[in-house]
Amino acid sequence: MSVAIAREELRQLVTTARDRILADLLATRSPAGNWVGELSTSALSTATAIMALTMVQRHHPQHPDYSRWIQQGRDWLIANQNADGGWGDTVRNSSNISTSMLVWAALTVSLSDFPTTSTYRQLQQYLHHNYGKTPAELADSIRKRYGKDHTFSVPILTMCALAGLVDWREVPRLPFELACLPQSWYRFARLPVVSYALPALIAIGQCIHTHRGHWNPMMRVLRSLARKPSLTVLRRIQPESGGYLEAAPLTSFVSMSLASIGQADHPVVKAGIQFLLDGVREDGSWPIDTNLSIWVTTLSIQAIVQADAWEQVPNRDALREWLISQQTQTQHPFTGAAPGAWGWSDLSGSVPDADDTPGALIALAKIGNLAEALPRAREGIRWLCDLQNRDGGWPTFCKGWGLLPFDRSGADLTAHAIRAFVIWQPHLNADDPLIPRMQRAISAGFRYLQSQQRADGSWLPLWFGNQHSATEDNPTYGTARVLAAYRDAGRTGEAAAQTGAKWLHSLQNRDGGWGGDAHTPSSVEETALAVEALMAMDDAAWNPAIERGLTYLAQRIHEGAHLTATPIGFYFAKLWYFEQCYPLTFGLSALGSGVRWLNR
Known part of the structure; x- marks a missing residue:
């Protein structure tokens, strides 16, 4: 439980914590001047990578030797098995069926005596206790986790089938022939995967078709005819780095699937394997993605400005030019996205989206030289206006793809776009002429946010979660981000904002911090988001909670807790990650606001 302290003592505590976290954030800046951050190492990524390397080594006509990387990855997986016998997505996540099954598949294929090991026995105990004993029961548990969204369930089941863990009849077919349609038609085709998973649709779809076939002879003919043209599409959309979305799992799924159907020497596989070899870490593991350099740079800029410390940043002009150049x-x-936007990374596998584009626009607005940035800002604003869905919200990548959750409009994305416009x-x-478009977009965006507010006053985000929540949601993140839009638009007095703030206040833990949902442990990231949102409401009723939150946050910074990130990010459907810069940027922004709030 947090202990109340005198206001002057709190001011000193918060000020010194702000200075410490600012120094730590500046120390993580790359030699190029931007921030790169560090994404979590992932058991899921490592399992898929060594599976891909093993399959290509086995099926390639020249049998390349990847045994060193396979051995290192295998050793890392075995060393990082959780105490309950399973694996989580990251080393800070609880075990789950998805990653545990993928590790089982990878170790089965790459380690001949795996069934005789204690690692195997512990894994079986975990799976049998939580999900079932038969292959059919385990496959059903995977499908239930993801529902109608096949983006991740089908790749997992495909890898398990390649390893002989489940029957191919357990793997739903994917209509890879639809990739041969014009790109503008995709949103009307009702694809069973999200817009950013087209490579999986093609490669895994072909893999399943080869191993499972189809009962309909006409469909067999159609899909046989679609093989070559869909592979042409797959090669055309492969980025220069070789990594689809800069993501080891997606690239691995593509590579292993093609290798298993006699395409191990295809240019897509060659480039994909090189991407994996380039991305392996010194300890033998793989991260979930190469980096989020644009995203963490814009977060860093905004946090530093919020802390009134922009003048302390060396080479500011070069940083501004770098951001504009992205x-x-x-x-x-x-995705067929028009020019004028930003993705999450400066690498070739990044895709422009409706979270990083507002982030870049806001960062550029906060660091001055607006006349220079204005032409580029207008392009970004126009891009966002064009992306807005008919429901008034913003999707991540593609307009009109509303079939699956991660393609629908999101409250966090919508709030971010509104903030950029305001x-x-x-x-x-x-x-x-952009002004009336922006005004209409803002009005529609707020109507969407009001429609998405839950009965308790909270909002759910699309791309962040909390593993301790029963539903794996993170309404703290979602509500804080939406309240930031109400703050920037000068609408904190509206009923929706007041109800949201009341809900956020009610979620405060006894230690003074916040978790991602009710009855979840406090974290630096979520406390920072919540306390900054409440400060922006400018309501004396929340002052005691704000002081307790600032006390918790500052004390945790002095303890060094901001150097250990919490896994609150979602990637590629419900795939957890943590990012080194999240506690630094969220914490600095809140403490910078806290110093001003205490000095009022």
């Missing part, structure tokens, strides 16, 4: 200038081959609108010429 704006896309051509139509993106992966911040830039005063800097446009009064007769700029």
